Amino acid sequence: MQSHEAHELPVTVQIDGETGRWSVDGLPMVLVPQHLLVNNLDAVERHVGRDCSAELFRGAGRSSARHWCAHEATRLGLSGAAIVRHYLDRLTRRGWGRFEIDELDPVHGVLQVRVAHSALLSVAGSTRSVDRACYLFEAWLEGALEYASEDSSRVAVREIQCAVNAEECVFTSN
Template identity: 75%
Template sequence: MVLVPQHLLVNNLDAVEQRLGRDESAELFRDAGRRSAWHWCAHESARLGLSGAAIVRHYLDRLSRRGWGRFEIDALDPSRGELSVRVRHSALLPVDGSDRSVDRACYLFEAWFEGALQYTSGRSGTVPVRETRCGVNADECLFTSDGPGRCHDNQRRP
């Protein structure tokens, strides 16, 4: 485990976005984030004997405990690719004194949720998850899957 101050994380993310642009940065981090979540879920599933929604709940609980934010599940059905998660106090939001002007700061979590859903569903493709509301402009972030049963098979399995 490596602990870093929030401003270091946010400032580095901002630097990548400034250099590559928001969309390119999101794509850069998406594959790595999805792969990391998939492997974490696989490891914890084997270690604890958890599967399905239980491993996703465990994953989000661990993210919360490690300071990434407060993850609250509103809807979860991995077999259908259904997910709705609210995040309060996201570690990815701009910190006080930051000149970071963004409308969507927490998009990195999208890939993490996709990887967890992909692992639990056993699908070879991913169920796209999008940040539909961000804590920059609201009290919390909201992430939802594209809808039950929708899967993009053109994504490779980690």
């Protein structure tokens, strides 16, 4: 059995004393159990299929990544590859998985990222059996890369390997 030690959060959480709402770096946050997220993805995938689910979430994911990058770029004065690196570091620190960049050139829309320990994989009580379980990250990576590019052109990112059947997920721009 794996031991779980208590640690300080790797991000600073501000809590509004009046409303109880959480924020990190000035953006509202919600702490949810991983099984809630995974079970909701399971339900959507069973209802509409994995490919339709991926398209359903793609616009929202891309837009959310762009919004986050714009907020952090203004707050920290980051741009280009630095904002993408910061975005992936913060995803890692917030528990989505361990994001590692193998290749990054926002000007040319080039990105290759590996993700170990993805939060989107099956957890106890879920029935996820899709071969690209972590496809939500595709849109997030697209949005961050598009924000960082000089011409903001659309890029496509695909999960070409998933930790469902491998040691880690791999994402690449086309």
